[in-house]
Amino acid sequence: MNVNKILFIGLSNVGDVVMTTPVLKALHNKYPDALFDIVADKRAMQLYANCPFLNKLYLKDKDKLLRGVPLLLMQLWKNRYDIIVDVRTDGLAYLLRSKTRYTKWFGNSYGPHAVEEIMGVVKAIHGNAPIPDTEVWIADANRNYADNEISAFSNKEKLLSISVGDCRKPEKSLNTKAFIDLLNAQKDSFSGVIFLGNQFEKEMTAEVSRNIDIPQINTVGNSLLDAAALIKKTCLYIGPDSGLGHIASAVKTPTISFFSLMDPVRFRPWGDKAVSISGAENDARNISVDEVSAAIRGLCL
Secondary structure (H helix, E strand, O other), X not given: OOOOEEEEEOOOOHHHHHHHHHHHHHHHHXXXXXXXXXXXOHHHHHHHOOOOOEEEEEEOOOOOHHHHHHHHHHHHOOOOEEEEEEOOOOOHHHHOOEEEEEEHXXXXXXXXXXXXXXXXXXXXXXXXXXXXXXXXXXXXXXXHHHHHHHOOOOOXXXXXXXXXXXXXXXXXXXXXXXXXXXXXXXXXXXXXXXXEOOHHHHHHXXXXXXXXXXXXXXXXXXXXXXXXXHHHOOOEEEEEOOHHHHHHHHOOOOEEEEEOOOOHHHHOOOOOOEEEEEOHHHOHHHOOHHHHHHHHHHHHO
């Protein structure tokens, strides 16, 4: 079949979006001349925006009537696709015009990890070839931002990026005292710390920042792609099970992720430099500083 145009219907959460990128890369490898339209929600759009084989992004606005489906259908109905790949599977693929459809309903997972399950949607196309790495497409503006931010460090060789965790979900990460003890114990291992995260990490980040003796910058609240560019400049990322951990692994930075309720076998960042540590009783606050220090030695020495 001659494939000129593909529609990819993606997921929403940051980590899930990153874990869909192997599907896009596999399809591009198979059909290098095809143009890709991508359906995404507001937060996910920035992660797809710099995809080099992107034709057009379509917004699925969940704040609109019926979660934005009618408006999206009107926008997409004018297009004819050779292939639609739907890793979300809310039925949208079957309401649009396409020669062939691949959906999660008929997927055949490669294994227990979420990436393997998502890739199973296109197993009929991909076959037994290796699963591509995850990817975050960073623009020059993000790289320039990161270069400017890290200029504050006199030594840029051993930078650590870190997210202390969302205060609304304290069970997903270490408590602030443990972070303080960890960073002070590791102050000779790193030349500086870059704090990352969302607005709900500001207060805890400030407390940790005040009590550590190591050069640092606070970039909490920046964009996902700016965060990705910063993480790429570091030798290690540490944080809770979250989208930033998946971004870190996608930019090839060794990653230590704390897990609580979620199963790391299924949801850990994809890649061979991603370490997961689970807290006893499904609470990451039960992870000890010694456990994290041992993981740092394993990845950085």
